[in-house]
Amino acid sequence: MKISSKAAPVSFQNVSKIYGRDVLAVDDVNLEIEAGKLVTLLGPSGCGKTTTLRMIAGLEMATSGRILIGDADVTTLPATDRDVSMVFQSYALFPHMSVLENVSYGLSFSGFSKAETRERALVGLDLVGLKGFDTRLPSELSGGQQQRVAVARALVLEPQVLLFDEPLSNLDAKLRRQVREDIRAIQKDLGLTVVYVTHDQEEALAVSDEIVVMRNAAIAQIGTPRQLYDAPVDRFVADFIGEANLLPCTIETVTGEQATIAIEDYRYDLPSRGISEGPATMAVRPSRLVIGAADGFRAKVIKATYVGVRMEYTLEAAFGSMFAVQDDVDAPLDVGTEVTVGFAAKGPVLLPEG
Ligand SMILES: Nc1ncnc2c1ncn2[C@@H]1O[C@H](COP(=O)(O)OP(=O)(O)OP(=O)(O)O)[C@@H](O)[C@H]1O
Ligand SMILES: [Mg+2]
DSSP states (O other), rough: OOOOOOOOOOOEEEEEEEETTTTEEEEEEEEEOOOOOOEEOSTTTTTTTTHHHHHTTTOOOSSSSEEETTTETTOOGGGGSSOOOOOTTTTOOOSSSSSHHHHTTTTTGTTOOOHHHHHHHHHHHHTTTTTOOOTTTGGSHHHHHOOOOHHHHHTTOOEEEEEESTTTSSOOOHHHHHHHHHHHHHHHTTTOOOOEEEEHHHHHHHHHHHEEEETTTEEEEEEOOOHHHOOOHHHHHHSSSOOOEEEEEEEEEEETEEEEEEEEEEEEEOOOOOOOOOEEEEEEOOGGGEETTSSSSSEEEEEEOSSSEEEEEEETTTTEEEEEEEEEOSOOOOOEEEEEEETTTTTOEEEOOO
């Protein structure tokens, strides 16, 4: 027997959620989640991630708008009538039940025979790498193993959508990496639709097909990890996804889709993104600053730190300071060195003001 996938797409159409009289937790969200993809909701605390997830599960009801799972309008359907499972941050295992009983729990209500339930649960445990742990109690497992049991319990139900709310936050850093890779591998193998909530940008970049960046109850940007990293739409996204230097510049000319910017005597061509001539701000990743470029603006090294795989520099230019990284650790620059700084190809992106 195999665990298979009934993966379905999820659609939010103008969905809002107001708690009580006036807490607007989700504000007119439109969102299309493709079947078989892992989509992450990423954003700072209180931006509405859990509320969005709970509305997919039916644990919260939308105040307005429509939610579809597959072709079905589930907007007013209670949680028990939706084909969705959720994995919580706290695992929520039954402490007095064995691992196998925990994984079997939901199945016993789904009309499977005793033998089928047992077989299915064992397959689920095998999938999460816990073969042979079936008779243990949750208290006899590590945190990472407990979380895997929670994942197995959700998987064996073969839900149309699998939801994760910050599933790794109780694990230490090393285990977090391992469990997130396992979740991603299982999701890809089985072709599951997964909606995954985190406030950790690195985790989001590592596991997602697509990331939905949320801010103040609304969507700030949706894109692949690469799109968000390379072309953030605004300062908030640039800052939230990876480190970014925000540099002032002047847009000298705009020709069609291309702009030429100036910093001191340095000129650089990049997409204009609809921004017109005049003072502007660019976001540049630390790794896209080229220290010692033939052509660039002037800066001075004010801090140099060796971190094993690379050098980290703080540079001071006429307009302010920047953070830069360089792979060349064998010839580090001394503090006080005067350098010319340019941009790598596809380096900076122009940001709208505001
Ligand atoms: N049951 C509730 N009653 C009233 N307000 C609520 C309730 N649940 C959440 N809120 C409010 O709704 C907003 C969004 O909360 P939500 O839990 O969705 O945020 P989140 O993005 O998951 O945050 P975190 O990263 O801290 O978990 C917050 O302002 C929160 O205080
Ligand atoms: Mg939350």
